[in-house]
Amino acid sequence: MAAATVRPGAGRMGGECAVIASDRKFRLLRARFQRLVVRFVGVFLGWYLLYLGLSAFARGFMAHSVIGHVNVALLLGVLQFASTFGLAWYYSRYARRMLDPLAAQIRAESASRLGAGRPVGPAGDRAVAGRAAPAGGLS
Amino acid sequence: MIAAEGRALTLGLFVAFILITLGITFWARATTRGADDFYAGGRAFSGMQNGVALAGDYMSAASFLGIAGLIALSGYDGFLYSIGFLVAWLLSLLLVELMRNAGRFTMADVLSFRAKRQPGVRTASAISTVTVSVFYLLAQMVGAGALVALLLGIHPGEEFAGVSADAARVLTIIVVGAVMIFYVMFGGMKATTWVQIIKAVLLIASTAVLTVLVLSRFGFNPSAMLGAAAESSARPEGFLRPGGRYGQDVAGDPLQSVLNKLDFISLGVALVLGTAGLPHIVGRFFTVPDARAARRSVNWAIGLVGGFYLMTLALGFGAAALVGHRAITEQDPAGNTAALQLAHALGTHFGGDIGGDVLLAFIGAVAFATILAVVSGLVLASSTSLAHDFFGHVLMFGRPRESQEVAVARISAFCIGTLAIGLAIVARDINVAFLVALAFAIAASANLPAIVLSLFWRRFTSTGAVAGIYGGLGGSILLVALSPVVSGKVDPVTGESLSLLPTGVDFSVFPLENPGLVSIPFGFLCAVLGTLLSSERPERAAFDELSVRSLTGVGSHRPPGRAPKHQRTP
Numbered sequence: 001m002a003a004a005t006v007r008p009g010a011g012r013m014g015g016e017c018a019v020i021a022s023d024r025k026f027r028l029l030r031a032r033f034q035r036l037v038v039r040f041v042g043v044f045l046g047w048y049l050l051y052l053g054l055s056a057f058a059r060g061f062m063a064h065s066v067i068g069h070v071n072v073a074l075l076l077g078v079l080q081f082a083s084t085f086g087l088a089w090y091y092s093r094y095a096r097r098m099l100d101p102l103a104a105q106i107r108a109e110s111a112s113r114l115g116a117g118r119p120v121g122p123a124g125d126r127a128v129a130g131r132a133a134p135a136g137g138l139s
Numbered sequence: 140m141i142a143a144e145g146r147a148l149t150l151g152l153f154v155a156f157i158l159i160t161l162g163i164t165f166w167a168r169a170t171t172r173g174a175d176d177f178y179a180g181g182r183a184f185s186g187m188q189n190g191v192a193l194a195g196d197y198m199s200a201a202s203f204l205g206i207a208g209l210i211a212l213s214g215y216d217g218f219l220y221s222i223g224f225l226v227a228w229l230l231s232l233l234l235v236e237l238m239r240n241a242g243r244f245t246m247a248d249v250l251s252f253r254a255k256r257q258p259g260v261r262t263a264s265a266i267s268t269v270t271v272s273v274f275y276l277l278a279q280m281v282g283a284g285a286l287v288a289l290l291l292g293i294h295p296g297e298e299f300a301g302v303s304a305d306a307a308r309v310l311t312i313i314v315v316g317a318v319m320i321f322y323v324m325f326g327g328m329k330a331t332t333w334v335q336i337i338k339a340v341l342l343i344a345s346t347a348v349l350t351v352l353v354l355s356r357f358g359f360n361p362s363a364m365l366g367a368a369a370e371s372s373a374r375p376e377g378f379l380r381p382g383g384r385y386g387q388d389v390a391g392d393p394l395q396s397v398l399n400k401l402d403f404i405s406l407g408v409a410l411v412l413g414t415a416g417l418p419h420i421v422g423r424f425f426t427v428p429d430a431r432a433a434r435r436s437v438n439w440a441i442g443l444v445g446g447f448y449l450m451t452l453a454l455g456f457g458a459a460a461l462v463g464h465r466a467i468t469e470q471d472p473a474g475n476t477a478a479l480q481l482a483h484a485l486g487t488h489f490g491g492d493i494g495g496d497v498l499l500a501f502i503g504a505v506a507f508a509t510i511l512a513v514v515s516g517l518v519l520a521s522s523t524s525l526a527h528d529f530f531g532h533v534l535m536f537g538r539p540r541e542s543q544e545v546a547v548a549r550i551s552a553f554c555i556g557t558l559a560i561g562l563a564i565v566a567r568d569i570n571v572a573f574l575v576a577l578a579f580a581i582a583a584s585a586n587l588p589a590i591v592l593s594l595f596w597r598r599f600t601s602t603g604a605v606a607g608i609y610g611g612l613g614g615s616i617l618l619v620a621l622s623p624v625v626s627g628k629v630d631p632v633t634g635e636s637l638s639l640l641p642t643g644v645d646f647s648v649f650p651l652e653n654p655g656l657v658s659i660p661f662g663f664l665c666a667v668l669g670t671l672l673s674s675e676r677p678e679r680a681a682f683d684e685l686s687v688r689s690l691t692g693v694g695s696h697r698p699p700g701r702a703p704k705h706q707r708t709p
Contacts, residue, residue: 085441
């Protein structure tokens with residue numbers, strides 16, 4: 001159970017991680033995730049700040065009645081709830097379709113690379129510092 | 140406010156809750172062996188279980204009683220809190236998988252991943268974790284003391300069972316503190332999680348019952364409820380609009396009006412950015428087997444927290460409509476009893492006097508359970524950080540014996556719990572509600588910049604992380620110390636001090652009560668400058684490793700017995 005005894009800090013899986021980091025699949029995964037983060041944060045933070053700004057500076061607008069006693073302020077507030085649910089759903093769907101399969105592939109490839117070579121431990125990591133997979137390990 | 144039988148019922152239900160949870164604690168004690176069990180519940184909770192527990196950790200008594208009271212008295216502005224508290228979870232959703240994959244037990248595990256200077260980063264995040272937790276803890280415990288006196292209906296000068304109001308408050312703080320210490324010391328994360336799950340289910344179920352009862356009084360027509368609430372409020376005109384409490388317009392003083400509005404925006408920003416940096420929330424990211432379960436748990440939390448805060452609308456406006464402004468302020472000027480009074484009114488309407496007593500007793504016991512669960516989560520988070528980060532990685536250079544570290548965590552839980560009891564007793568007459576907003580502001584200013592830059596900025600260094608944490612922490616505390624919260628705010632009508640310090644003392648040079656608008660950018664600035672100005676060279680290989688691990692889950696900490704093949708020990 002090396003997983004639990006290895007403590008966080010750089011360099012234990014450095015060799016293998018460097019291999020993965022230069023993998024085309026990993027770059028695609030990272031690019032997709034970063035684009036998602038930028039879009040996601042832009043949308044939810046922008047929309048929330050807009051709502052805060054309207055609540056502070058556009059109170060006449062917020063007081064307009066929509067239906068009965070329900071005014072724009074209440075409607076926008078409830079819409080913040082709806083958009084939060086919607087964005088969480090969108091993020092999870094995107095991650096399930098576009099990120100999870102890639103990550104699973106990368107993990108599987110890494111496992112087969114390491115499994116075919118030698119078991120990984122702190123000593124093994126130092127041995128593969130030169131990035132390349134151990135010569136004798138992969139047939 | 141409660142008849143004698145009602146008091147007995149409240150106490151009885153509360154004692155039942157304590158007995159059940161103590162039973163769980165004994166079970167958890169028997170099954171807790173190593174650090175993975177104590178800090179992370181063996182990483183064996185399912186996404187749903189952990190999501191319910193996350194919601195339980197998050198929905199404090201402040202949000203149950205406080206927001207309902209705020210809506211009941213100030214109308215729309217109480218709702219602003221609910222929105223900020225919920226939207227904040229989207230940021231956690233983005234960060235949860237990365238942190239689950241990269242870390243082991245604490246925020247510092249993620250921050251120190253790339254750090255050359257491990258001890259510096261560990262110490263800084265332990266200090267910030269304990270500060271945030273203790274502030275939040277203090278607010279909850281002082282609130283518990285005040286709540287019990289109100290619940291049992293002991294007014295100052297009166298006695299109940301030979302106990303005066305003040306003694307009852309001190310006694311409550313000690314009992315709550317002792318039970319909380321017991322949960323954490325003996326049951327660790329397993330016991331704390333089950334306490335959260337039970338409490339969250341009780342809280343959401345009882346809120347749902349109250350919501351249905353309230354709406355049924357208005358023929359399930361929300362507009363009719365809103366109209367009735369506005370009519371029986373103190374100011375029917377603006378009750379349903381923003382501006383009743385936050386960002387008020389001051390006639391003839393445009394500068395103060397703008398400052399008030401900036402203060403309001405500052406609060407809103409801190410609420411949204413603080414959640415992802417709250418230590419007791421972050422600690423819960425590590426209790427599930429993998430990143431997908433972590434994502435699922437945040438999705439569950441979003442659903443539950445969102446549903447809960449939507450229902451607080453019905454509680455708040457329902458209390459305004461059915462209990463009325465005057466009856467609420469007579470009981471408690473801050474409105475914290477509004478939800479309880481609403482329960483009593485609804486119970487009486489549907490089930491006569493007995494119905495009123497029963498419903499009130501039940502909701503009161505749920506409020507106690509809520510306080511107890513939230514404070515336990517906070518004590519666990521800070522003792523985990525003290526033991527794992529400070530003791531394990533600073534004092535023992537990252538090589539403590541596991542049993543030793545867990546023993547230190549238990550002792551830390553005892554010490555922090557005792558400290559919190561002591562501070563809460565000293566501060567029991569002070570209005571410490573501002574500490575909740577301050578805890579969020581510190582989490583957003585000190586923890587968030589370090590977390591975000593660690594995960595996303597290639598050039599970031601440990602000097603930057605340390606500078607960001609201390610800058611954000613020191614900045615937000617200093618700004619609050621120099622704000623009207625501490626000195627210089629005077630009630631224009633009565634001339635009484637509205638600040639912590641008495642009238643006459645005034646060193647408030649910073650005009651906003653919420654520091655977030657300044658301290659969050661300041662925290663980021665310190666982190667960036669610390670990185671750029673120091674001579675420390677970034678560990679780029681470590682950044683590659685961190686991004687590989689955080690995005691793919693390669694090498695992440697798995698529950699015992701579920702380690703993937705390639706992580707076998709040689």
